[in-house]
Amino acid sequence: MVGPERPTGGRVRVEVLGEAGGTRLRARCVAPDGRPVEIDVFAALPDGHETLGVVVPWDGRRFQYTSKHTARPARGTLRIGDETLPFGAAADAWAVLDHGRGRWPRRVHWNWGAASGRTDDGRTLGLQFGGRWTVGTGTTENALCVDGRLTRIGEELAWSYDLADPLAPWTVRTPGSDGVDLVFTPFHDRRTRTEAGLLANRTDQCFGHYRGSVRAADGSRIAVHDLFGWAEDVRMRW
Template identity: 25%
Template sequence: MARFPWACPWEYVNLSVKTKYNEVMVEHEIKNKVELLNSDGTLKEEGFARKPYFLYDRSKIKASKLRIKEWDYYAILDPVEENVICMTFSDLGFAGLFALALIDYKNKRAIQKDQIKFFTMHKTGLIGSPWDDNTIAFSDKKFSFSFTKEGETRHIVVKSEDINIDSCFFQGESKETINIATSWKENRRAFYLNEKAVAMTPISGYVQIKGNRYDVKSNKMTLILDWGRGRWTRENTWYWAAASGFDELNNAIGFNLGYGFSDRTPASENAFFLADKLHKIKNVTFNFESHMKEWIMKDDEGKLNLTFTPVVPRMSKTDLKIIVSDQKQIFGYFDGFVILEDGTKKEIHHLMGFAEEVYNKW
C-alpha cells in the first residue's frame, strides 16, 4: 500500500504487536483479462493475477467520488549509497496528496516534502490500467515530478532543491507482477485493486542528491511501484512489506508481502520475484514487539522466513477527529529464505526494503 503524505511532525509510538490473517485462503488465480466490476458495483471475479488483467472503470463504482482512492507510489532503492527515494502521487477525491521523501540509511533520517491540493475529485490524470502508456505530473514551489509509462519503460523525473532524478527502469510484458482484486466482508461494493511491480531494473539515467550524481545502473538501483485503485471502507488497517535488489548472480530479486486490508480469502498479495518471475506465497505473519526492533515474517507452510532489521523510521500521525491517519513505515534490511515454486531454497542476504503498519479513518 502507498504511504500517503500528511503535513505533520514525526512521531514514534512503542507498540507490542502480533498480527495474523486467519482465514483459509483460496489463492484463486486470474489468467485472462476480466472486467473488474459488475453493474451493481461488486467485483466480478476476486483473486490474484501475474499480470494486470483486471479492467478498471471508475464510472462503474457505486460510491461518491469522495470514497474513491487512487494512487501511484514509487520507490527507488540505492544499495550503494544506502538510501531510498519515495514519491507519492495520490487522489483521494477530497484531496490530492503528493510527496517526495529521502530515506538516508547512513545518517538514519527521513526528510520529506509534501503538498496537498484540495477537492481534486479524480481529475489529476491517474488512469485505469498500469499497462497503458501515460504521463502524470505534479509541480509546485517545493518540488515537481512526472512519471511516464511508455512501452517497456518507466521514466521518472524529479526536480527539487536537494533531489533531482532523470532515470528509466524496465517493466516489459515479460515481467510478472502481483495483482489482486478483493472486497470487504462488511460491504462487497468496497474493493481494493492493486498492482505491485517489484525489482524493476535500471535502463539509464541518474539520481542526484545535494549535487552528488549517481548512475542508476552503476549503483544497481531498482524501482518498486505500488499502483492502487479502489473504494475503501471508512476505517481500516494494513500491513505491508517490500524489498528489491540483485542477488550474487546479478538476478533481480524482491518480494511483496501484505495483509489486513480487505477480505483476503480469495487471494493474498504475497509473492517473491526472481528474474522477473513470480513465486506465490500464501498466508504471512508479521511479528514485532515494537516498530524499531526486529520483525519476523513467516508464512503458514514453512516456505518463507525473514528477519527485518530496522534502520530508519518514517512515521506520522494526524488526528482531525473525522480524519485520522497513523502511519508507521520503517526502512531497513531483510535476511532469511524463501522456497520457490519449484522447491528451490533461495537465501536472502541484506536486501534493502521497508515494512509498515498503517491505520486510516477517512
C-alpha cells in the same frame, strides 16, 4: 499523476510517464534546508518480467485493485542542490512500483513490505508482502519475483514487531509452511502522525534489510542476505 504546481514547503510535484520498455518517474521538491531536489528515474520492464495484480474485495461496494512490481531495473539521477548522484549505471539499482484503484473502507490497517536485489548466488529477487487488510477477503497480495518469474503466496503472512520500538527486528513468516522465513532489521523509521478531524494517519515505514530464506514455485530454497527494502504498519481513517 501530477502533484502541486509549485514544489515548495516540502510538497512534491511528480510526473509518471509510460515509455518504451518501462516507466519514467520525475519528481521535484524542496529539502528542509531549502535546497531544490530533483529525481529522474527510468524503471525498465524487461521482456517476460512478471508482476502481481489482484482485486481485494471487502463487500459488494468496496474493493481495491492493486498492481505491485518488484525487482525492476532502474537508472537515473538524484540532484540535491548542486550535487548530482547517478545510479544504476555502474551498479544495480531497483524500482518497486505500486498502482491501485478502488473504494476503501473508512478505516483500514495494513502491513506492506517489499525488497529487491540480487542473492549471493546471482539470482534477481523481489519480495512483495502485504497483510491485515486482506484478511477474510479470500486473496492476498503476497508474492516473490525470482529472475522475473512470479511465485504467488496464498497464505496470509504472520508479522511480528513492536510499534513501541519499531527499529527492533521484525519477523515475516508463512505460518503453515517454510515458504517465507525472514527477519527484517530496520535502521530508519519514517514516522507520520496526523489527526485532522475525520482524517487520521498513523504510519511507521521502516527501511532496512531482510535476512532468512524463501521458496520459489519450483521448490528451490533461496537464501536472503541483507536484501534492502522496507516494512510498514499503516492505520488510516479517511
